[in-house]
Amino acid sequence: MPDKNAIEVRDVSKLFGTGDAQFAALDNVSVSIRENEFFTLLGPSGCGKTTLLRLIAGFDYPTDGQILLYGQDIAPLPPFKRPVNTVFQSYALFPHMTVGQNIAFGLEMLGKPKAEIEARVAEMLKLVRMEALKDRKTSQISGGQQQRVALARALAPQPKVLLLDEPLSALDYKLRKEMQIELKRLQHETGITFIFVTHDQEEALTMSDRIAVMSAGKILQVGSPWDIYDRPAVRFVADFIGETNFLHADVVSANDGRATVRLSSGKEIPATFPSGSSPQGKVTLVVRPEHARVAAPNGTSAHVGHIENVVYLGTDTHFHVRLDDGTPFIVRQQNSRNGHNGFAKAERVGIEFGQDVAQILKD
Amino acid sequence: MASAQETALSAERQDIRNRWLLSAPALIIILLAAIGPLFIVLIYSFLAAGPYGDVEWKFSTDGWISVFLQRDIFDDTLSFADAHLAIFWRSVKLSIGTTLLTIVFGFPTAYFIATRPERTREMWLFLITIPFWTNLLIRTFAILQIIRNEGIINTLLIKAGFINQPIQILFTDTAIMIGMVYVYLPLMVLPLYASMEKLDFRLVEAGYDLYASRFAVLRRIIFPLVKPGVIAGSILVFIPSLGAYVTPSLLGGGKNMMLGNLIELQFGQGRNWPLGSAISITLMAIVMIALLAYVRNAGSSEVRHG
Amino acid sequence: MAKRRFDLKALPGFTTIAVICFVALYLPIIILVAYAFNAATSTSEWGGFSLKWFASAWNNDQVIDATIRSFQIAVLAATFATIAATMAALATTRTKAYRGLTFKYAFINQPLMVPEIVTAVALLIFFSRIKVWTGYAGLGYLIGAHTAFCIPFAYLPIRARLESMDLTLERAAADLYATPFKAFRRVTLPLLWPGILAGFMLAFVISLDDVVITNFVKLGGQDTLPTYMLGQIRRGITPEINAISTAFLLLSILIVTLFFFASRKRD
Numbered sequence: 050m051p052d053k054n055a056i057e058v059r060d061v062s063k064l065f066g067t068g069d070a071q072f073a074a075l076d077n078v079s080v081s082i083r084e085n086e087f088f089t090l091l092g093p094s095g096c097g098k099t100t101l102l103r104l105i106a107g108f109d110y111p112t113d114g115q116i117l118l119y120g121q122d123i124a125p126l127p128p129f130k131r132p133v134n135t136v137f138q139s140y141a142l143f144p145h146m147t148v149g150q151n152i153a154f155g156l157e158m159l160g161k162p163k164a165e166i167e168a169r170v171a172e173m174l175k176l177v178r179m180e181a182l183k184d185r186k187t188s189q190i191s192g193g194q195q196q197r198v199a200l201a202r203a204l205a206p207q208p209k210v211l212l213l214d215e216p217l218s219a220l221d222y223k224l225r226k227e228m229q230i231e232l233k234r235l236q237h238e239t240g241i242t243f244i245f246v247t248h249d250q251e252e253a254l255t256m257s258d259r260i261a262v263m264s265a266g267k268i269l270q271v272g273s274p275w276d277i278y279d280r281p282a283v284r285f286v287a288d289f290i291g292e293t294n295f296l297h298a299d300v301v302s303a304n305d306g307r308a309t310v311r312l313s314s315g316k317e318i319p320a321t322f323p324s325g326s327s328p329q330g331k332v333t334l335v336v337r338p339e340h341a342r343v344a345a346p347n348g349t350s351a352h353v354g355h356i357e358n359v360v361y362l363g364t365d366t367h368f369h370v371r372l373d374d375g376t377p378f379i380v381r382q383q384n385s386r387n388g389h390n391g392f393a394k395a396e397r398v399g400i401e402f403g404q405d406v407a408q409i410l411k412d
Numbered sequence: 413m414a415s416a417q418e419t420a421l422s423a424e425r426q427d428i429r430n431r432w433l434l435s436a437p438a439l440i441i442i443l444l445a446a447i448g449p450l451f452i453v454l455i456y457s458f459l460a461a462g463p464y465g466d467v468e469w470k471f472s473t474d475g476w477i478s479v480f481l482q483r484d485i486f487d488d489t490l491s492f493a494d495a496h497l498a499i500f501w502r503s504v505k506l507s508i509g510t511t512l513l514t515i516v517f518g519f520p521t522a523y524f525i526a527t528r529p530e531r532t533r534e535m536w537l538f539l540i541t542i543p544f545w546t547n548l549l550i551r552t553f554a555i556l557q558i559i560r561n562e563g564i565i566n567t568l569l570i571k572a573g574f575i576n577q578p579i580q581i582l583f584t585d586t587a588i589m590i591g592m593v594y595v596y597l598p599l600m601v602l603p604l605y606a607s608m609e610k611l612d613f614r615l616v617e618a619g620y621d622l623y624a625s626r627f628a629v630l631r632r633i634i635f636p637l638v639k640p641g642v643i644a645g646s647i648l649v650f651i652p653s654l655g656a657y658v659t660p661s662l663l664g665g666g667k668n669m670m671l672g673n674l675i676e677l678q679f680g681q682g683r684n685w686p687l688g689s690a691i692s693i694t695l696m697a698i699v700m701i702a703l704l705a706y707v708r709n710a711g712s713s714e715v716r717h718g
Numbered sequence: 719m720a721k722r723r724f725d726l727k728a729l730p731g732f733t734t735i736a737v738i739c740f741v742a743l744y745l746p747i748i749i750l751v752a753y754a755f756n757a758a759t760s761t762s763e764w765g766g767f768s769l770k771w772f773a774s775a776w777n778n779d780q781v782i783d784a785t786i787r788s789f790q791i792a793v794l795a796a797t798f799a800t801i802a803a804t805m806a807a808l809a810t811t812r813t814k815a816y817r818g819l820t821f822k823y824a825f826i827n828q829p830l831m832v833p834e835i836v837t838a839v840a841l842l843i844f845f846s847r848i849k850v851w852t853g854y855a856g857l858g859y860l861i862g863a864h865t866a867f868c869i870p871f872a873y874l875p876i877r878a879r880l881e882s883m884d885l886t887l888e889r890a891a892a893d894l895y896a897t898p899f900k901a902f903r904r905v906t907l908p909l910l911w912p913g914i915l916a917g918f919m920l921a922f923v924i925s926l927d928d929v930v931i932t933n934f935v936k937l938g939g940q941d942t943l944p945t946y947m948l949g950q951i952r953r954g955i956t957p958e959i960n961a962i963s964t965a966f967l968l969l970s971i972l973i974v975t976l977f978f979f980a981s982r983k984r985d
Contacts, residue, residue, distance in 0.1 A: 108889055110420030124416035128892040129901075141890035145908045154904075155894030206895065428816050434809035435822050438802040438869050445866035446829045449840035456843055466846075517739050520729070524736030527727040536740075538978055543743050545920075545974045547927045549944050550963045553951055554746035557753065557960075562762035564749060594746070597739065616726055630729055655833025657930050662951060672835040672930075679839055679934075689843075692836045699833055 054117075055210055055242040056082040056105060061114030061124075063100050063266075074100040075111070076266040082210075082244060083259075087236050089245045091253040092263035093289070098246045101263075102212050105244065106135045118209060129158070134203035135212040138219070140195045142187040148198050149174070149183040155206040173201040176235065193224045200232075204239060213245045217252065229256055250290045254278060262286045279337075282323040283411050287335045294341070294378050296334040296352075300409070303328050308409060310334065313374040314352045318402060322409035333410045338381035340406035343368050343398040350399025354378065356392055370398060450696070457689035465683040475686025479694060496674070496691075503671040504698075506585060506660075507653035510592040514600035514649050515642060517593070522604035522641075523634075526611065537605065544598035552659050555591045556582065559663075583665035591659040596652060600645040607641030608634075647706045651699050671695050747967065754960035771961035781962060784946040788926055791857060791942060795864035796872070796921035802865070803872035803921075804914055811880040829867040837867070838934035845935055855937055863935050864925045871924045872917035879913025912980055919977040923970060 063075040075097045082088045090098040103109045105116060107128030116124040123131050134155065142151050152173050156166040174180045177197040182190055187198065196216060203211055213232075217225045233256055236243045247253055253260050254274040261271045262285070270282045281287035284295070298310040301317060308320045308328055322328050346353045354372035361384075368380040378400060392398055460472035477483070482493040525536040543551065558564050559581040566578035581587050611634065619629040635642075657672030664670065669677070671691065678688030754772070758765025775781050803826075810822050829837065845859045887909070891901035929944045936945060943966065950959055 106893060108892075110416045110423070112417055112420075115416075122416075125419040128889070129895045129897055133893075135890070135893045137886050137890060139884065139886055141884065141886040143887060143890070143905055154891070154896070158891075158895035158897075158900060202894070427813075431809040431813070431816070432818070434805040435826075438806035438873070439822065439825055441798070441802055441862070441866050442825055442828060442869060445841065445862045446832070446837055447825070449844035450832065450836070452843050452847075453836070453840045517735060520732035520735035521739040523729065523732050538975075539740060539743075541978060542971055542974055543747075545923050545927075545977075546747075546967055546970045547929075547944060547963075549927075549929050549948060549951075550750070550966060551747070553947070553959065553963060554750040556951070557750060557955070558746050562760070564762075567762055594742070597743065601739075613727060620724075620726065626729060651831070651833060655835045657835045657838075658948070662948075672833070675835055675839055676934075679842060685843070688839060692839055695833055696836050699831070703831060 053084045054081045055084045057117040059115040061111045064112045073266045078268055080261055080268055084242055085240055087243045087258045089253045089257035089260045090263060091247060091260050093248055096263040097266040098263050102214055102246050106133055106212050107131050132209045134208040136199045136203045136216045138215045140199040142195055142198055144188055147184050147186055151198055152202045152205050169205055173205045177201045210242045215246055280408055292338050294336045298332055298334045300328045300332055312351060316351050318407060320407040320409050323411055326411050328409045334407045336407050338379045340403050341380045342401045343380050343392055344401050346397060346399035351402050352400040355397050356394055359394055453689045453692050457686055457693055459686050461684045461686050467685050475690040478687045479690050499669050499674050503654055506589055507650050509589055510653045511646050511650045513593045514597050518597055518600035518604055522601045522608050525605050526608035540598050540601050548595050549658055551595050552591055552662050555594050556662055559587055585668055587663040588660045591663040592653050596649045599648040603644040604641040607638040611637055643706055643709055650702060750960055751964045753957055754964040756957055771957040775958050775961045784941045784943045788942040791860050791864055792922050792925040794861050795868050795925045796918050798865040799868035799921045800872045800918040803869050803917055804876050807873055807876040807880050811877055812885055826873055827870050830870050834930040838931045842934040859935050863931050868921035868925050872921040875916035876913040879910055883909055916977055916980050919973055923973050
């Protein structure tokens, strides 16, 4: 895969309001998005992800910094001069036009010849499997179909980058799952760079090549879904994505990306840490609940505690354990057909870690 | 190449400049043919009356003095202009009366429309809207035909033998009031309906659930919630009532004048333009005070029409 | 039989008063219309059905003349007012508050706040001055005055329509390479159209109905239908006025019906 950058965001800040009421929706953000990549901006509402998308689309201008599209600074350009298209959260389909007219709109504005427009509209309708509904008004089709029309409309002018602003949030669960797969297929077939904004971590993990996790106007970590889930760099990322246990530990030694830490139980275990940091002294460890097991306390136990609560979830059972140093710890264990995992409330248990499950956080 | 932030700033400036340009035609037309002339009226009120109407261009407070006072022709002493005071009093009295009566009749009517099922509600609303947009002159004329001595009311009463002489309704204050209530009722019903339409009837259910009687529900729940509509409707009725011209001049006749007719008189036979101007400014001042009181009461929500 | 069920929404006497109101609103108009078809010369007795008063109105040059003038003024004033109001509505909606916005609202709605009689005498003074200076004695004064007081009425539905319009639609157009002008022509204007139409119809009716301002501003021989009728009613009542009123009513109802459905049927 080429490592050419489609979009480069350089030191971009966006301030809203004035004086004391001023706040930074984006605070000195830099990120590069590669060509042909499915890139996701993930974060809670108000983290700045939609603002960044709007700056790339041209609906707003950055207070500071540059936005490069294949090397050219597009930040001062109005939206209609950028080869970038958007799928809006509300779809924003033109209610006074048919499905076909909606899809043709961008091509018409670009002054394409009629024959080409028609061919392209037909091609797009086929791509999103909506051939039969070309002459329908947009108010006469379902939400899922509107979503497909919005996609077709944005893809029709063959943008260099497609921006998607929480496009699946209005759909029900089943349709959302279908559209996730559909979007991946479309991205694959068209070869266009997708920038996808969502607050749904599951959606982000399923669909993305790379994810940028944002909070309070900053990008905290950029990486593959695996990186983000298994190697969170900071507490916010670990906490926002999936369930996590936090443990206190002291660094015994650290070099070459590998460290040894001592837990409060006195036990020493291996741990990984984010590149570019050099952990020392007291640190916080994260361990995912599914990467630990409960067992009868013995010499190999990383920690010892007692079970406060057992929650049966069908596929799994959650054991809420209170460690002897007072920290809460959750263990998720898969259920088997023959009965539960055999531990009951108030029972004393040992926690066992699998291989290489602990990650040291930067903060 | 301009930086993004410069682009943003100049785009914002340009946007505001465009917005001023776009609103310019409306603002200029209204300035020339509505607001501007009011200032001329203000100036005229401080000039001396010309002998054949119009004004003489010298400063005089006679116009303002004559609003409430009159100068004795022989000894130049000032006394209260009883005729003017009577007209002011009649205007205020009839306007307040009209406002109150439109509430009495309009409130149940608006409530009736608001509680109709979705399908027929449109029709009832439409029935209120039609008089709202039909000619005020025609509707006044319709009332005139009914209440005059040869009108259908008197004719029927005489034929039925209840009376031998027609009851004189036309050319009385009562006639003006009947006419104004009739023509301005839709102005009360529409804003009342607008606020009742938004009324959440689960609150009424909650009221009954908490042992309220029908009267208590009306007084303690419905009325407070639709109060903005009552205030808006009152303003919409009170202002045109106070400045009414067509209705009192047709139904009140020459004796029962209201302010609108008094103003007309000064610009017509009275040939006292400064006095007419001064009364106009006074009328406007009363309206402005009423509007300010409304804005104070209703917050920043604007007066709605229709 | 069980006791009558408790109706949550009912309030005692309200329905009775409402029905009385509807009857009272329409009965005088129905009587007025009925007398338009009365063969008798007097409007106090019924002399059989006849269309003669309609014929007499139709053959009355003054009536026809005033009607044509009313339409001329209403068409021109409503057109100017709608154009100005549309532009003003575009300038005052869908923006964060900027300096001058409240001022513009107050300015545009001013004709609604001032009693008509005051505006009427103000225009009488102003226009009589202009007439002295310029010597112009055409319909321009009436058209100008009507345009001014029609603007706030035209403005209301247009502004309402604009405010309920989804801003992202124009953003989507810009995203799809439409320049601001093209976005306005292809997206904003078609969506605004019902509002503009409603605004025009309101302005038209308001102009057609006006009595007070017209009565003061009009020059000799510039009677509109309402001012002609006012003059006639003051002079004495003939069923011809009923006939004219009936035709006028019919027209108003037609326009209001169109307006009602134009502004309600869409979305």
